[in-house]
Amino acid sequence: MKKHPFILLFALTAMLFALIPLPSARADSPVTSTNFYVAYKDESIVQKALQAGGMTAELATYLADESSPLALRAAIINAIGWDTEPTQRAEAYAQQAYGKSLAAIKPSELRGDERFVIGYLLAMDDYLDTREAEQWLEDARRQLPDSFTAALIHAIVQAQEEMMKDAGWPQVWKTVADVAFDPDLKMDMKPEAARIIIDYMVSYSDKKVINPFAEESRLTLRIGDRDFKLNGETFEIDPGYGTAPALINGSAYLPVRFLTEAVGGDIRWEATTHTVRIDTAHVSMKLTIGEKTAVVNGKEQQLLGAPYISNGRTMLPFRFLGETLGFDVSWDAATREIGLTLGSQSHK
Template sequence: MACRTLRSLALLLPVLVAFPALADSPLTSTPIWYAYADEYAMVAHATEEGMMTEEIAEYLASEGVPIDVKAAVISALGWDIDGKTSAEEYCAFVYPDADGIPAPSDLSGEEALVIGYLQAMDDYFHPENALPMLAHARSEMPESLTVAVLHTLCEAQRLFDEVDDWYELWHMTALVIYDRELTGDMRVGAIRIIEDYMSLYAEE
């Protein structure tokens, strides 16, 4: 397990070095999967696959998998500068009778979180496409730290090129990760990954 994770990290580092500006953003620079790969085999498996499979889709749709672990698997699937189609592929596996991606109103909060985060990672240049799903997830699960964090990261991604003061990106993130009224359903290590990166905007 550890060796596979290290190999995955070794493969990732050249990409980050080759495309520093393109990889430097709230969604692409917060790989929360690092905090889960030591315990959850599917997280490490997703880093190796790098694409949606029926096995991964079934795992993400399982009611027995904690929501933060599902988020870690999606994070582990990663992103591509040319875009990905993981959300569409996931929906084809899980909702075969639907015409493409279901409407947010037809989904539970957890279902919307999975699809929304997949959409955000699929096309991080257009995070606004994922926000309706993530906003629905947050309205359905208002006490979930995992949902609030991912919704906020997507919103920060949308504002990335719009805000005059990048400190705003850190401020909006800090309001969520330090909110003690939210249920702590995300590992401390994952929160630290987000905190370490997003706090850099406080220094700009």
């Protein structure tokens, strides 16, 4: 049977593409898409990592040096990058830094910063299987409990594993948000690097959330208006519910869920007791509908007005809610506008 010219052309085109090497595919994931090394490009050692694209003796020496800043070591690993196929950079690092294979290294004999370096290298070696890397980083985090860098990189790798297991994208964001909004961590990373990471990670949330490392995040709301503005851009407060700020007996109220989720928190409703529980990285609250006493981080606190239910959502005095969640708040009686401002996240 004579073949149609189009079929022959198609076959030849397919053969041609099979012979041409295509550029590496770009992964879209917490480990591979958080290119925070950009914030450290003014460092010569990061430039060398970019140029090398792999492990060198100079990089290994710097990474193993206890005096090297942890965040800068993280930036070097981030700059070395990843590949579509598993690499052996952690193994090369072990050979050059310790003179033995990675398998021969006993984690118990290493400092927390050393475990961190190996863990992050392993994650970049094979971003599709980060179980071993996650364990190294978890151990490092326990030994470096105050380090924001150790906590955030561990959270990114945790989030990677959760994404691979279909844990749900909101949980991926929540894992990182628990670190991003934790004021008890020592800020040992450039805020610009943290902003780059969180700018990407907020894409995993199904809510409108805030990057705590933005220079400033300002929310404005008006009584009776179902929309709010975040840095001038308009969004609906509670899609599907139609909830809006309200003025009750001279006090302005806000829906609790909207603001709690904006800072990466969780909210749970207990129907039998009419109790609302709020948990964020730094705050735990318990509120009961109709009662003016709240429990904040284990201590009782009096409210100006009692929580109530509107359109299936819990409403709470805006000043108490905003300040407890870390916002500076304002009220303009003339325009009936509520302002909530979250400055660049403050860590110890």
